[in-house]
Amino acid sequence: MDMRSNVDLVDRRPALVDPHEDFQAITKRVAAPIEWKTPIGWWLFFIPSVLLAASYGGSVAYLVWEGTGIWGINNPVFWGWAIVNFVFWVGIGHAGTLISAVLFLFRQKWRTSINRFSEAMTLFAVACALSFPTIHVGRIWLLYWVAPVPNSMLAWPNFRSPLLWDVFAVSIYGSVSLLFWYVGLIPDLATMRDRVTSKLGKFAYGIFALGWRGSTRHWRHYEVAYMLLAGLATPLVLSVHSVVSFDFAVSQLPGWHTTIFPPYFVAGAIFSGFGMVLTLMLIARVIFKMENIVTMHHIDNMAKVVLLTGSIVGYAYAMEFFVAWYSGSQYELFAFINRATGPYAGAYWTMVTCNVVIPQILWFQKMRHNIVLLFIISIFVNIGMWFERYVIVITLTRDFLPSSWGYYSPTFWDVSCFLGSFGLFFTLFCLFVRFLPMIAMAEVKTVVPEADPHPEEAATGGAH
Amino acid sequence: MSNKTFGVLAEFDTPASVFEACEKVRDAKFSRWDSHTPFPVHGLEFAMGMGRSRLPIFVFACGISGASGAMLLQWWTSAVDYPMIIAAKPFFSWQAFIPVTFEAMVLFSAVSAVLGMLFLNRLPRWHHPLLTSERFKSASDHKFFISIEASDPQFDPEKTPEFLHSLGATYVELVED
Numbered sequence: 001m002d003m004r005s006n007v008d009l010v011d012r013r014p015a016l017v018d019p020h021e022d023f024q025a026i027t028k029r030v031a032a033p034i035e036w037k038t039p040i041g042w043w044l045f046f047i048p049s050v051l052l053a054a055s056y057g058g059s060v061a062y063l064v065w066e067g068t069g070i071w072g073i074n075n076p077v078f079w080g081w082a083i084v085n086f087v088f089w090v091g092i093g094h095a096g097t098l099i100s101a102v103l104f105l106f107r108q109k110w111r112t113s114i115n116r117f118s119e120a121m122t123l124f125a126v127a128c129a130l131s132f133p134t135i136h137v138g139r140i141w142l143l144y145w146v147a148p149v150p151n152s153m154l155a156w157p158n159f160r161s162p163l164l165w166d167v168f169a170v171s172i173y174g175s176v177s178l179l180f181w182y183v184g185l186i187p188d189l190a191t192m193r194d195r196v197t198s199k200l201g202k203f204a205y206g207i208f209a210l211g212w213r214g215s216t217r218h219w220r221h222y223e224v225a226y227m228l229l230a231g232l233a234t235p236l237v238l239s240v241h242s243v244v245s246f247d248f249a250v251s252q253l254p255g256w257h258t259t260i261f262p263p264y265f266v267a268g269a270i271f272s273g274f275g276m277v278l279t280l281m282l283i284a285r286v287i288f289k290m291e292n293i294v295t296m297h298h299i300d301n302m303a304k305v306v307l308l309t310g311s312i313v314g315y316a317y318a319m320e321f322f323v324a325w326y327s328g329s330q331y332e333l334f335a336f337i338n339r340a341t342g343p344y345a346g347a348y349w350t351m352v353t354c355n356v357v358i359p360q361i362l363w364f365q366k367m368r369h370n371i372v373l374l375f376i377i378s379i380f381v382n383i384g385m386w387f388e389r390y391v392i393v394i395t396l397t398r399d400f401l402p403s404s405w406g407y408y409s410p411t412f413w414d415v416s417c418f419l420g421s422f423g424l425f426f427t428l429f430c431l432f433v434r435f436l437p438m439i440a441m442a443e444v445k446t447v448v449p450e451a452d453p454h455p456e457e458a459a460t461g462g463a464h
Numbered sequence: 465m466s467n468k469t470f471g472v473l474a475e476f477d478t479p480a481s482v483f484e485a486c487e488k489v490r491d492a493k494f495s496r497w498d499s500h501t502p503f504p505v506h507g508l509e510f511a512m513g514m515g516r517s518r519l520p521i522f523v524f525a526c527g528i529s530g531a532s533g534a535m536l537l538q539w540w541t542s543a544v545d546y547p548m549i550i551a552a553k554p555f556f557s558w559q560a561f562i563p564v565t566f567e568a569m570v571l572f573s574a575v576s577a578v579l580g581m582l583f584l585n586r587l588p589r590w591h592h593p594l595l596t597s598e599r600f601k602s603a604s605d606h607k608f609f610i611s612i613e614a615s616d617p618q619f620d621p622e623k624t625p626e627f628l629h630s631l632g633a634t635y636v637e638l639v640e641d
Contacts, residue, residue, distance in 0.1 A: 022606070023502060023605065023606035024605060024606040027502075027605045027606065148537060148541060154546065155546055155548075156541035156542070156545065156546055157541075158542075158548075158550060159538045159541065159542055159560065159561055159564060160542070160550050160551065160553060160557060160560040160561075162563075164564070165563040165564055165567075168563070168564045168567045168568070169563065169567050172567045172568075172570060172571045175571060175574075175575075176570060176571065176574045179574050179575065179577075179578050180574075182578075183578055183581070187502075187503070187604065190604045191502070191604040191605060193604075194601035194602075194603075194604045194605065195601075195605075206590065207590070210582070210587045210588035210589075210590070211587055211588050211589040211590040211591070211592055211595065212587065212604075213500055213592055213594055213595060213600075213603065213604075214500040214501050214502055214603045214604055214609075215498045215499070215500055215585075216486075216498060216499045216500070216501060216504075216505070216508050216509055216512055216514075217498055217509075217512075217514070217585070218585040218587070219501070219504040219505075219508075219509070220509040220514060220516075220517050221517045221519050221580075221581045221584045221585055222504070222581055222585070223504050223517075224516075224517040224519045224520065224581070225519055225577045225578060225580070225581035228519070228520065228523050228573070228574075228577040229574055229577055229578070232570050232573050232574050232577070233570075233574075235566075235570070236567075236570045239563065239566055239567065239570075243563050246563075441502075442502060442503040442504075443503070445502055445503040446503045446504065446506075450478065450479070451479055451503065451505070451506075452479065452480075452506070453479040453480050453482075453483035453505050453506060453507065453508065453511075454480065454483075455480055
């Protein structure tokens with residue numbers, strides 16, 4: 001295939017999908033993984049995922065039975081891996097909303113090939129994230145205390161607490177992401193309803209397609225609803241991770257009590273989310289033969305976002321250090337020197353290497369187009385961002401008074417809960433790619449040249 | 465009831481041809497008609513003579529009620545029903561109530577955007593006569609359709625299909641109700 005065929009002749013930009021794809025070809029290609037006989041490769045991912053998810057269920061059951069003492073948490077580290085994992089997962093969730101909402105508002109049409117996929121990732125990541133604070137409260141049957149419902153103590157939740165803000169922020173984020181994802185799915189579910197032959201499939205897709213019939217009178221409201229959801233999700237995603245950072249920043253602890261936390265957390269969240277999208281997408285596009293829809297152009301763009309946000313995160317690490325020194329507070333300065341040279345220095349330098357140093361490779365286009373290398377970098381990003389949250393949380397080990405210092409190390413159950421949550425995530429993801437269109441067909445169709453109702457104007461370089 | 469005609473369904477091959485046809489159906493002053501496309505064709509609702517959706521007004525109202533409801537709830541629980549001194553702050557420390565107020569605004573707006581869209585579209589509706597047409601299945605794949613309902617005062621079981629043919633329809637059929 002020569003270069004010309006991959007370039008939109010009008011504005012000289014790379015075509016968003018392979019020009020050999022027409023409407024019908026897009027439908028066929030996206031629907032294919034659902035219509036295939038289940039490939040062996042899918043089982044190879046699905047069975048271990050289910051087993052891992054089951055082990056998560058087992059760990060949680062034991063935790064509820066025995067109490068949070070089975071974890072390594074102690075005094076002063078009351079927040080152990082549970083909170084590290086919570087922030088890790090909720091951060092991953094943010095790329096989905098960024099791709100679907102922010103890029104939508106900025107009319108970045110390349111998002112159409114990857115938004116469904118990353119929205120699904122958001123939902124499953126938020127599900128994993130929500131599970132951790134839930135089990136971390138220990139007596140989960142009293143979880144309803146966080147809701148403003150009358151209870152036997154006649155008391156209400158403390159609305160001045162960032163932890164309560166977090167309950168609202170993350171649960172509403174999950175709900176709105178679900179709505180956004182589902183609204184986007186409706187036209188594609190109708191496509192599946194019209195394609196599948198099995199009775200059960202027709203019934204299931206039919207129910208959830210709500211009787212969608214592609215009416216322009218419907219599209220008119222649909223498009224406005226979709227845009228409103230994007231407009232709402234954009235400030236929502238920024239607020240959610242800001243509120244997550246308030247869990248730390250609103251406390252008085254050295255190393256946590258800084259105003260840089262909200263923007264730094266948001267950038268980190270986007271960074272980790274794009275890392276995870278790359279990890280999943282690089283595998284999925286090969287297994288499900290989506291290379292013509294998720295092109296190198298998309299991969300390249302995602303790699304650039306990883307580079308940008310990774311550099312912002314690197315800037316934040318440097319600025320934290322500078323402000324700690326500039327503040328003149330010995331406790332602040334100690335917290336940071338302790339991070340870099342104390343008992344957890346290994347975690348700190350892993351974080352810096354994975355998040356700041358390694359992504360710099362992405363300055364080179366050749367590297368951005370090397371799928372294997374990109375996959376390895378995305379794994380490093382995932383690891384680095386987990387360590388970032390670990391570094392932040394274990395700052396708890398050493399605060400003002402050396403007499404109250406402690407040391408934290410995880411137990412078997414910390415590890416089993418963390419790994420188990422990956423099982424939950426991948427199980428949901430496997431089910432998603434098997435039973436739902438992983439690419440937003442209706443949206444991809446809008447960006448192919450044939451979708452323009454005024455082709456003669458486009459050909460003469462008219463209004464665009 | 466069973467052999468009553470719902471209307472006529474015409475198939476088009478490209479967005480451009482359905483776009484032009486819609487403009488002509490609009491100019492012929494039909495009122496109970498629709499077009500069906502696998503994706504939103506840019507500007508087609510205007511070619512059909514419709515204005516902008518009024519959904520945002522509804523969403524705005526719900527967003528405002530979500531925000532004020534949340535602020536009221538926080539004020540009442542923290543300052544009226546069970547006032548407690550926390551961190552030496554006033555009982556009604558509204559600044560601390562902003563995050564929950566904002567999130568509630570987003571939740572109410574998002575839910576109302578979805579429910580409002582479904583209400584305006586009269587969805588879900590699983591039994592629409594058009595869904596019985598075998599040909600219509602490609603409306604969610606790669607074909608474009610115009611449907612004119614028999615209840616339209618201008619509808620004529622012979623002339624209307626001919627009219628649609630003359631607009632460039634590649635296939636025309638009558639759909640039973």
